[in-house]
Amino acid sequence: xxxxxxxxxxxxxxxxxxxxxxxxxxxxxxxxxxxxxxxxxxxxxxxxxxxxxxxxxxxxxxxxxxxxxxxxxxxxxxxxxxxxxxxxxxxxxxxxxxxxxxxxxxxxxxxxxxxxxxxxxxxxxxxxxxxxxxxxxxxxxxxxxxxxxxxxxxxxxxxxxxxxxxxxxxxxxxxxxxxxxxxxxxxxxxxxxxxxxxxxxxx
Numbered sequence: 001x002x003x004x005x006x007x008x009x010x011x012x013x014x015x016x017x018x019x020x021x022x023x024x025x026x027x028x029x030x031x032x033x034x035x036x037x038x039x040x041x042x043x044x045x046x047x048x049x050x051x052x053x054x055x056x057x058x059x060x061x062x063x064x065x066x067x068x069x070x071x072x073x074x075x076x077x078x079x080x081x082x083x084x085x086x087x088x089x090x091x092x093x094x095x096x097x098x099x100x101x102x103x104x105x106x107x108x109x110x111x112x113x114x115x116x117x118x119x120x121x122x123x124x125x126x127x128x129x130x131x132x133x134x135x136x137x138x139x140x141x142x143x144x145x146x147x148x149x150x151x152x153x154x155x156x157x158x159x160x161x162x163x164x165x166x167x168x169x170x171x172x173x174x175x176x177x178x179x180x181x182x183x184x185x186x187x188x189x190x191x192x193x194x195x196x197x198x199x200x201x202x203x
Contacts, residue, residue, distance in 0.1 A: 017055045019045040022106065024059075025066045029107035029170070033063065033116035063116055064124060070109035071131050074102050078138040089194070091142050096189045097182065100166050104178055108167040136160065143193060162189050 023045035027036045038059055042049050056062045077098040085091035102108075110132065117125050139159045140152075147155055169185055176184075 014055075016047065016051065019047060020052055020055055020062060021065050021069055024062045025070070025107045025112065028063060028066060028112045028116055033119045060119060063112075063119060066107075067109045067113055067128055070102075070106060070112075071128070071135065074099055075131070075135045075138070077102065078135060082138050082142060088142050088145050092139070092146065092193060093186075093190060095139060095142065096162075096166070096193070097186055099163075100169065100182055100185055100189070101178070103167055103170050104173070104181060108170050110163065110167050111170065136163070146194060149195070158193060162192050165189065165192070 020041065024036070024041050027040060027044060036059070038049060038052060041059070041062065042052050045052075052062075056065065078095050081091050081094045081098060085094060109128075113128055113132075117128075120128070136156070136159055140155055143155050143159060144152060147158075150158065166185060166189055169181055173181065
């Protein structure tokens with residue numbers, strides 16, 4: 001399964017707009033939202049100030065675009081996997097790899113959201129949280145039948161904890177190449193989710 005094609009199509013649809021989103025995502029991940037200026041984003045993207053305003057009315061709108069793009073990518077892939085993979089364990093394995101690769105391809109929206117949610121209107125904060133919950137439900141619905149030993153609340157806790165583990169890999173790469181990270185973190189996530197080594201034959 002490749003998630004790079006979907007991300008690539010997004011980026012080719014409007015290259016200049018995507019340059020701004022990519023630059024802003026990196027800066028919002030590395031710095032506090034209030035410390036990132038429009039000038040910094042434009043410089044990082046190689047675009048003039050007026051060029052930014054042709055695509056976004058302000059920095060807040062750019063933050064929302066960063067969050068929405070990342071959420072839509074991971075959610076679209078999870079939906080596709082869940083609907084096209086009848087075997088629950090195989091679906092979960094594919095969802096873990098998809099999430100991990102997309103997180104490593106660009107800063108994960110949950111980490112940026114946690115750092116920047118104070119800059120968003122309450123309605124947008126609620127919307128983003130709701131969309132994150134809807135994404136989590138894709139995983140939870142796949143995992144519940146695989147973990148009859150756990151209550152639904154425990155499955156939810158486990159899923160959110162694994163999300164946190166996978167998301168933080170974007171900040172801990174330390175020079176490791178993508179495949180090394182995937183080969184390390186994918187089994188760790190699956191062992192945590194499944195509670196046994198049943199997935200080993202698929203890795």
